[in-house]
Every structure is written in structure tokens, then in C-alpha cells.
Amino acid sequence: MRVTGSVPDDLIAVILRHVPGCDPTGWYPEYALPSRPLLPAEQAWSTLMDPKAAAELLNEE
Incomplete structure (x- = not known):
């Protein structure tokens, strides 16, 4: 994830x-x-994502 600019703390x-x-x-x-x-x-x-959750987001099995 990348955030650019000023945001609330x-x-x-x-x-x-x-x-x-x-x-x-x-x-x-x-x-x-x-x-x-x-x-x-x-x-x-950055972090690691659960492979099952990643597959669901990508509509893959």
C-alpha cells in the first residue's frame, strides 16, 4: 500500500x-x-497476505 500526501495521523x-x-x-x-x-x-x-484471501480478491481458486 502506498499513501501520498498529508493525511490524519x-x-x-x-x-x-x-x-x-x-x-x-x-x-x-x-x-x-x-x-x-x-x-x-x-x-x-507492506505485509504478507493470506493466500486464500488473495485468491478471493483476484477471483481465483
């Missing part, structure tokens, strides 16, 4: 808590994206 926690198939306490801030460093005021967070 608690908005990130609310968003991350509602991502299906992910442990709400398992998110970690990233210092760069795979292809570039973060831009000013940009945030990136």
Missing part, C-alpha cells in the same frame, strides 16, 4: 486494519519502493 491505521487477509499488526513501513526511493510525504507499508 490515524487514517493509515484505519486503512491497514481493514485490508482483508492481512494481520492488522503485521504491517511494516518501507523506506523505498522496489524501483525508487520514496518521494517527500509518501509512505509505503
